[in-house]
Amino acid sequence: MFKKLTLAVILGLMLSACSEPKDVVIKPEPKDLTESAIGKWILDEEGKVMFDPQTSGLEVLDGQLITIADASADTSQQLKLHSISPATATLNASRERFSFASSVRRSCFYNYLSDQPDLEALAVDPRNTNIIYTVTEDATRTGALSPRCETKYEETGSTDYPTLLVKLTRKENGNVEMSNVRPLQFPTEFEVGNFPNDGIEGMTMALDGTLYLALEKDKAGQPRIFTLDIGEDFFESGDFATVSEPDLQLPSFVSGNHPINGLAMFTHSSDESYLFAAARNDNELWVIDTKGSKPTKRIPIIFEVAGDEGCKQYTMDNASMEGLVAIEDTLWIVNDPWEKNYLKNATCEAHKRHYEDLAPLLFPLKINEAWFE
Structure with missing residues (x-):
């Protein structure tokens, strides 16, 4: 009797192993969420493009967009904020160069900060x-x-020269002072790695003072997001500020470079908070749930250049989106011209000089409810 029962069980298991379980559901392919963003050249009041600003980060201030230049920009563009009208993509003003508070002048980092610092992102x-x-x-x-x-x-837990968080203060006359600086420390268990040109590139702040910082890649080649709590006394200390890591469902990759090059905060109509991340190499917008309860949505973006008197509308070969910020139902994106690849976009002769000048474009993108489903 025992042998017969054992044989029956074995046969049953063999049959079930060879057949598909009844509870398996074959799901359809995910919905195509590809978006198209049509950009305009950022022009000054005389109709000239911005010359090599290497736009890094994008924020909104008093209804205008502001951006900043990194260390690879033309020196005339560095150490100042640039103001752009979102409605017309017009460069309204480039403010005076930053002044420096005595606390910054007395710090270990003044020589670096006053001479072509590699400033990335704005919050x-x-x-x-x-x-x-x-x-x-x-x-x-x-x-x-x-x-x-x-x-x-x-x-530092990362690079030999520490990553610096810099506080800029806007004065009554509109000028901007570099008022405070504090070095950042990454816990060794985070295994960030020593990658001087693949560090923090994106930043945004929540209403409660939580600062989110996006790392291009860590030792394993993965993009990361860290946080800092910026209280009133944060800059009273000159010691390291140690970052934390929130439990977010970021994409993970087995190969290639998939950096985050920009961050923006967005509050959905449901009162849920999301991070918009610019995945430059992938031409994707990542929609990240700040609670970590939902996987990140990856939105492919096709970048196009608006037609004008000289060129018909055309698709870019390499846009290299860098900064982004949400204003109501529109996401504004600015690109950071990548010198190695930028001339690949010059399929229209009338725009070739713009690409040679490493001039950026401004792209509006309607925020889609499907991104949050």
């Missing part, structure tokens, strides 16, 4: 819009820290 503090944050990335072109400063700030 306006929603609690006080006169306060704006930026962050440094590549400091390999600067001289070494003094022996005292190097000893104090050697345990």
Whole structure:
């Protein structure tokens, strides 16, 4: 009896293993969420393009868009904020160069910050819009820290020269002061790795003062997002500020480079908060649930250039989106011309000079409810 029962069980298991379980459901392919963004050249009041600003980050301030230049930009564009009208893609003004507060002048980092620092990303503090944050990335072109400063700030958890969070303060006359600076530390268990030109490139701030920082890649080649709590006394200390890592469902990759090059905060009509991330190499917008309960939505974007008197509308070969910010139901995107690839876009002769000047474009994109389903 026992042998017969055993044989029956074995036969049953063999049959079930060879057949498809009844509860398997074959799901259809995911909905195609591809979007098209049509960009306009950012022109000044005389109709000239911005010359090599290497636009890094995008924010909204008093209804206008602001951006900043990194260390690879033309020197005339550096260490200042640039204001752009979203309605017309017109460069309204490039403010005076930053001044420096005594606390910055006395810091270990003044020599670097005052001479072509690699400033990346912008985040306006929603609690006080006169306060704006930026962050440094590549400091390999600067001289070494003094022996005292190097000893104090050697345990970065990442690059040899520390990543710096910089506070900008807008004065009553409209000028901007670099008012505070604090180095960032990455816990060793985060395994960020030492990649000077693949550091923090995106930044945005929540209403409660949580600052989100996007890392291009870590030691495993993965993009990461970290956080800092910026309280009133945050810059009273000159010691390292140690980042935390929220539990977000970011994409994971087995090969290739898939950096995040921009971040923006967005509050949905459901009161749920999301991060918009610019995945430059993938030409994708990532929609990230800040609670970590939903997987990230990856939205492919086709970047096009609006037609004008000289050219018909055409698709770009390489846009390299860098900064983004949401205003009501529109996501605004600015690109960072990548010198190595930018001339590949010059399929229309009338625009060739714009690409040679490494001029950026401004792209509006309607926020789609399907991104949050």
